Amino acid sequence: MSRGNDIAAALEAHRLSATLGATEVLHGIDLKLRAARWTSIVGPNGAGKSTLLKALAGLLAHRGEVRLFGEAQQDKVPARVRARRLSWLGQSGTGEGSADDLMVYDVAMLGRLPHQRWLATPGVADREAVERALRSTQAWDWRDRPLGQLSGGERQRVLLARALAVEAEALLMDEPLANLDPPHQADWMQIVRTLVAEGRTVISVLHELPMALAADEMVVMDQGRVVHHGTCDDPATHAALEQVFDHRIRVHRVAEQWIALPR
Numbered sequence: 001m002s003r004g005n006d007i008a009a010a011l012e013a014h015r016l017s018a019t020l021g022a023t024e025v026l027h028g029i030d031l032k033l034r035a036a037r038w039t040s041i042v043g044p045n046g047a048g049k050s051t052l053l054k055a056l057a058g059l060l061a062h063r064g065e066v067r068l069f070g071e072a073q074q075d076k077v078p079a080r081v082r083a084r085r086l087s088w089l090g091q092s093g094t095g096e097g098s099a100d101d102l103m104v105y106d107v108a109m110l111g112r113l114p115h116q117r118w119l120a121t122p123g124v125a126d127r128e129a130v131e132r133a134l135r136s137t138q139a140w141d142w143r144d145r146p147l148g149q150l151s152g153g154e155r156q157r158v159l160l161a162r163a164l165a166v167e168a169e170a171l172l173m174d175e176p177l178a179n180l181d182p183p184h185q186a187d188w189m190q191i192v193r194t195l196v197a198e199g200r201t202v203i204s205v206l207h208e209l210p211m212a213l214a215a216d217e218m219v220v221m222d223q224g225r226v227v228h229h230g231t232c233d234d235p236a237t238h239a240a241l242e243q244v245f246d247h248r249i250r251v252h253r254v255a256e257q258w259i260a261l262p263r
């Protein structure tokens with residue numbers, strides 16, 4: 001179920017379906033994701049979370065409609081304008097191999113491309129945005145190292161910095177915590193809270209349920225459908241979460257946060 005219609009939406013899906021190979025993996029999804037909120041998307045392996053995120057980001061052919069801040073792709077919004085409004089962090093290791101020879105600084109600077117004129121050199125605003133982003137993920141000290149020489153978690157922090165450097169209104173992240181150690185997971189959550197406090201919208205696919213439950217809202221998926229969309233402190237959201245994981249987990253309140261324990 002989607003939440004009410006009286007809210008400012010950052011992203012909306014109407015009857016969204018997607019087919020991969022010969023298989024339909026998203027089946028007519030209707031969804032309205034609030035602006036200036038952090039929404040987590042959760043569900044079992046193969047539920048369609050990454051596919052939904054890619055379709056919302058405009059990275060995947062689909063049927064139905066996706067609206068970004070009220071504008072449909074069919075409205076012919078120029079790609080560069082869209083790229084300034086929506087930033088994407090894909091699953092770790094997918095599509096990044098070709099960046100291995102690039103220096104960390106240059107990888108983060110790629111996030112500024114939507115702001116730069118064709119073949120123009122980066123300006124002061126670009127350099128400042130990149131430094132802010134690399135410092136916020138504690139990757140600044142590696143700025144002169146090639147991406148390919150970093151560990152999985154270090155690399156993830158650089159790719160997060162690239163996504164932050166866009167300074168977009170909406171950030172879509174697919175498993176952003178992959179490879180991050182607990183302190184950097186906590187840092188990621190702090191970064192997300194700061195972004196949301198600035199009025200930005202964050203949508204993240206997460207397997208780490210306690211982190212996912214720290215979001216404002218949760219979209220619970222199963223078998224290519226959204227089976228629930230609600231706030232993270234709503235008992236109905238916890239019930240939906242337990243249901244899609246076959247009641248193999250249970251949501252508890254511990255030290256003023258929600259956690260999910262195996263049962």
Ligand SMILES: Nc1ncnc2c1ncn2[C@@H]1O[C@H](COP(=O)(O)OP(=O)(O)OP(=O)(O)O)[C@@H](O)[C@H]1O
Pocket residue numbers: 020021022023025043044045046047048049050051052
């Ligand atoms: N290229 C493809 N061709 C056919 N089916 C695909 C293809 N890619 C993915 N799928 C299927 O689409 C479904 C949804 O995949 P998706 O990656 O969106 O799931 P997910 O919820 O993100 O899973 P996970 O938690 O394992 O990352 C899965 O059943 C998957 O096997």
